[in-house]
Amino acid sequence: RKAINHLLECVDIAKETGSNDFSLWFADGTNYPGQGDIRKRKNWMLEALHEMYKALTPDMRMLIEYKAFEPAFYHTDIADWGMAYHYATKLGPQAQVLVDTGHHLPGANVEHIVAFLMDEKRLGGFHFNSYKYADDDLIVGSSNPYELFLIFYQILNAAQDVDAGIRHTVDKIAYLIDQSHNIEPKIPAMIRSVLNVQTQYAKALLINHAEVEEAVSRQDVLGAEDAVRQAFEFDVAPLLKAIREEQGLPADPMKAYLASEYGTQILQRGKGGASW
Template sequence: MGNQKFGAGIWHFATYVDRYATDGYGPPRTLIEMIDLAGQVDDLSVVDINFPFADPALSLDAIDKALDRNGLSVIGITPEIYTRRFAKGAFTNPDAGIRRLANEMCNEAADVVRHFGAKYVKLWPGQDGWDYPFQVDHGSLWKASMDGVGELAEQNPDLQFVIEYKPREPRVHMSFDSVSRTLLGIEKIGLPNVGILLDFGHSLYGGESPADAAQLAIDHGRLFGMDVNDNFRSWDDDLIAGSVHPIELFEFFYTLRKNNWEGVWQLDQFPFREDSVAAANAAIDFLKGVERALDKLDFEAMREAQLRHDAVTALGLARQALFSSF
């Protein structure tokens, strides 16, 4: 225990707007200010950074210096292929010029990944999908979704491309909406450097069991990364990890440990009204408790209980390990 790396999307340390507080929940922050805030979080060591940078004049050298003074490294780069110019889609846009723009932005993000020695380009094509019956030809839309990802993976065989699926928002139906559909797409693409970044909250929101979703992705060799947060299942609330579904979160991490999956435990939280450093510390404190609980858990007894489908015994083992770890 104690060697686990913790990370966060740099947006955790931004300030936010919504359709009510259009003036925002705080003054805007620069990327450098966000990195400095991330550096104040205990045991946070890696960040995922959006691209393009909000300040086009910001140099990679300035970001390097901010990361260095905060003891942080970069795990991935997330190209913003979901903003207004991509309102009708990125990879699925009916305008070939916009599709090309999405490809170019992701290739630029790939170069930034190489600069930082990061692990992956994270693809969240939030505008790829549809809203109304008869709006799209579903066969053409799905093919465009796969072709867009596949083209990038072919152009950059030295890097990983991870797809973060989500059932809806901003589109009513997103193209990559579930673990099963995303795995089908990845297998059809057929390239080894395309995988899934499994967001715990998106899985909950989509009616999945995150532990089951993780097992499916692992069984196909496609679980390349993960994010944790929490929600009430009716929306992607991006709450502090463990605040609503601690047992399901523990089962998710049990599944990762059981399969010897190793990677960064990364936060994807949006603390609209909370102090961002305090919210990150609260989540990491909970995740450390999960790590202690995994060390305590009797895996053989759990295996035997599960062979019998003995829910009472299995839940008892899980609860004892988890709730005695704080």
């Protein structure tokens, strides 16, 4: 009951602050067989989420996150996108799935998961980061930029769908960055993440979807792959710089930040001003 009350308090806070989206990740599970009844825990989770769902206003959304492990190592209550999707469908249309790009086991096809959830109209948002082994929370796109590009490919492909519901799902996607800063300064790391996202999104915009579909219709596997890969290999840096200049922004945001010496200034504040 304490957990349910806490969720209801979150809804009350959101009403006061005007927030509409809840990013829900539960660090709950067990470390050893027999430590907890998995089926009972499943039903308790649904009961708690259902109480919260009933308290939502019509404009609110529950974005249910998942994670294979950490801190629980034997079983985690919401361990993958399928479990999150299950709870979302049990609750109703205001419950959707949040995809953290670092919350997958090695080898997972994240863009496949993204495409599946969009087609089911259940993709609510992203926590962007990068990982090599598990939930490393590295700078977005630093480990596998092609994966980030392919995620945007699937999103832009769905944006052209004839199904208005799927297009609406794409329009409502919440994009967030969720990364930790271990050895790199906080603000430059975040700038790098944003720049990486902009780069891969710009490249994905260059994909000729008609060319891909035409190759698919001919069962031309290499032709379809080539139409996608050409966009990924295109250098969009000059284009992004030109767009920033047209908007009156620095052509190179990282250089502009470093030249501002803001990082040095906040360090002088002492406690609370550390950039690490």
